Amino acid sequence: MRASRLVTLLLLLQNRGRLTARQLAEELEVSVRTVYRDVEALAAAGIPLYGEAGHAGGYRLVDGYRTRLTGLTADEAQAAFLAALPGTAADLGLGGALATAQLKLRAALPAELREHAGRIQERFLLDAPGWYGRADGTPHLAAVAAAVWERRAVLLRYRRWRAPEEIERRVEPYGLVLKAGRWYLVAGGASGVRTYRVDQVLELHVLEEEFALPDGFALDAYWQAYLADFRARLHTGEALVRLSPEGARRLGPDAGEGLDAGEDGEAGKDGEGGWTLARIPIESIDHAHGEFLRLGAEVEVLEPAELRDRIVATVRALAARYPD
Known part of the structure; x- marks a missing residue:
């Protein structure tokens, strides 16, 4: 455990330059007294570090003391840090290991590549879950x-x-x-x-x-x-619909394939206010019923008859619910 902490302390000094004993203690989650002992151990092992007293003092390594990782281009360094996703690693219980690995990689990079890697973490963030879905609990x-x-x-x-x-x-x-x-x-x-x-x-x-x-x-x-x-297996049928320009836009790009004319030439502009006749793949009657209702008056379902009847019944129920 202590050996790992000593390595981390050394890498912190390599990455950040001068750090006070208090700053190191906070990073390592140990006491200041422990930091003093660890610094003495590194010095005894021949690591060229020294301390400076005063308000702006702290510990630092002798200039030039750095392990270099050769053969890594700027693009490769950027990709390495872009691929390291802290949220994913934390989910898997590897958040601490990832942080240490990034620290080691950054310490080994030449100065110009360290700057590239730092820019990636400052300017890019991946947040995979959708806007309207709550994060799933995954205790196991x-x-x-x-x-x-x-x-x-x-x-x-x-x-x-x-x-x-x-x-x-x-x-x-x-x-x-x-x-x-x-x-x-x-x-x-x-x-x-x-x-x-x-x-x-x-x-x-x-x-x-x-x-x-x-x-x-x-x-x-x-x-x-x-x-x-x-x-x-997702799309088990299709529906013939009329879509207004707004309805076609709101249906989204995923439905774009259904807006192409079929072999019978049935799909396409119907010449009435820019409305489009289209065959749209559907998952089920129940699912399509909810999806097409979202479009309100921007869509008219023509086929299948069961789906059209379901929507008609819903519209009548809504009209009865709001008689005024």
């Missing part, structure tokens, strides 16, 4: 990550959307994926490889059993195939 994430790293099977109790809503399974955690602010566990089990939302894990026990990944399994390839399958 660190344990899941440890099981993934150590290749140990786990017994988990999991909440899912269909009955039975709570299940218990023994799975072998192959990897973790962070998608749109949510963590997903990719794991093998008796029913094959499955994907589990980590925030839906109710209870988890790491077992002593170790496992090996199946031959040929690659996390990135599995995830891409999983996303392709998800998208294929």
Whole structure:
């Protein structure tokens, strides 16, 4: 523990120049007396550092004492710091390790590359979750990550959307994926490889059993195939609609494919105030009902009849609710 602290103290002095004993104590979360002892230990080990008394004093290293990391370009240094996401590391219980790693990397960089790396952290920030979704609680994430790293099977109790809503399974955690602010566990089990939302894990026990990944399994390839399958299952039908220019804009770019004319030439401008006739892929009647209602009078649903009837019934109910 002390050896790690001594290295951190040395790196702090390399990165920041002169620091007082009080500043070092706050960074290292130790007493000032401990800092004095650590500085004496570094000096005894031959590290060229010295202290300066007075209000503007402190400890510093002899100019030029620095380990250099060679072969790293400015772009590579920027990429290294841009790829280090403190929020993600903290979620996995690696926040402290990441901070130390960045400190070591920064200390090893030549001065000009240290400046580039510092600019990245000052000017770029990744905040992955969406605006309107609250951050999911993932109390078991660190344990899941440890099981993934150590290749140990786990017994988990999991909440899912269909009955039975709570299940218990023994799975072998192959990897973790962070998608749109949510963590997903990719794991093998008796029913094959499955994907589990980590925030839906109710209870988890790491077992002593170790496992090996199946031959040929690659996390990135599995995830891409999983996303392709998800998208294929997402849209189970289509709707024929009329959209005003505002309705087409509000429907968003994701619906752009549905605004193209089909083979029958049915889709396209209908010549009435710039309205567009379009076939839009839909997930389900229930989902499309809510999505099209958001557009209000900027859309008219023509097909399927079941969806049009549902919207008509809703509009009539709304009119009755507001008779004035």
